[in-house]
Amino acid sequence: MRIWYLPLAQLDRKRILAQHHEVHMLWNLIVRDDRKWGEFTRVDAPYLASVHTRSMAAMKVAGYTGHVTPIKWINDDRGFLPDYATYARLNASRAMTDRIMEDRWHLVLRWGGTYLGARPLTEMAQWEQNQWEELVARYVRQKGCLHDGAREDLGKGWELCLLCKQYKRTKHPSAIWIPKDVPVA
Ligand SMILES: [Zn+2]
Numbered sequence: 001m002r003i004w005y006l007p008l009a010q011l012d013r014k015r016i017l018a019q020h021h022e023v024h025m026l027w028n029l030i031v032r033d034d035r036k037w038g039e040f041t042r043v044d045a046p047y048l049a050s051v052h053t054r055s056m057a058a059m060k061v062a063g064y065t066g067h068v069t070p071i072k073w074i075n076d077d078r079g080f081l082p083d084y085a086t087y088a089r090l091n092a093s094r095a096m097t098d099r100i101m102e103d104r105w106h107l108v109l110r111w112g113g114t115y116l117g118a119r120p121l122t123e124m125a126q127w128e129q130n131q132w133e134e135l136v137a138r139y140v141r142q143k144g145c146l147h148d149g150a151r152e153d154l155g156k157g158w159e160l161c162l163l164c165k166q167y168k169r170t171k172h173p174s175a176i177w178i179p180k181d182v183p184v185a
């Protein structure tokens with residue numbers, strides 16, 4: 001599960017749906033069941049509700065209609081933080097602009113060096129278009145993913161780069177990274 005910080009309509013259609021699904025799961029985990037998850041606790045309910053609202057707006061941009069799963073708001077007086085207070089806390093622990101740039105970079109890696117978001121680049125502010133274009137240029141400059149983040153051991157001698165979701169045979173001198181759509185033998 002993940003909460004994205006960039007404007008959610010800049011995710012691809014699949015991830016827009018996934019974000020909506022995940023924010024419901026996180027709501028149940030954090031707010032209903034009162035458990036900590038990452039940087040969030042129950043007091044952050046209004047922020048999670050705002051992520052839900054933004055994910056519904058992104059679904060609309062992506063052409064999805066017929067949302068049928070509203071957040072089950074829980075009224076209690078144990079004290080929720082207003083959403084901007086959660087935002088300020090997140091921003092203080094790591095600048096929101098950095099989080100957004102990391103989101104964009106992860107997406108460029110997953111999209112194989114291009115932009116596949118639901119909202120067309122031409123409908124964004126110029127500075128936002130420029131940020132995407134700079135990341136695509138960086139991808140080209142460094143010749144794709146450097147596979148320098150977390151990796152998952154898939155067993156049977158295969159590993160997965162969690163940044164680009166390409167596979168490789170471990171400990172094989174000439175192994176190449178294989179795109180995720182090609183099934184592992
Ligand atoms: Zn919903």
Ligand SMILES: [Zn+2]
Pocket residue numbers: 145146147148161162163164165166
């Ligand atoms: Zn990679």
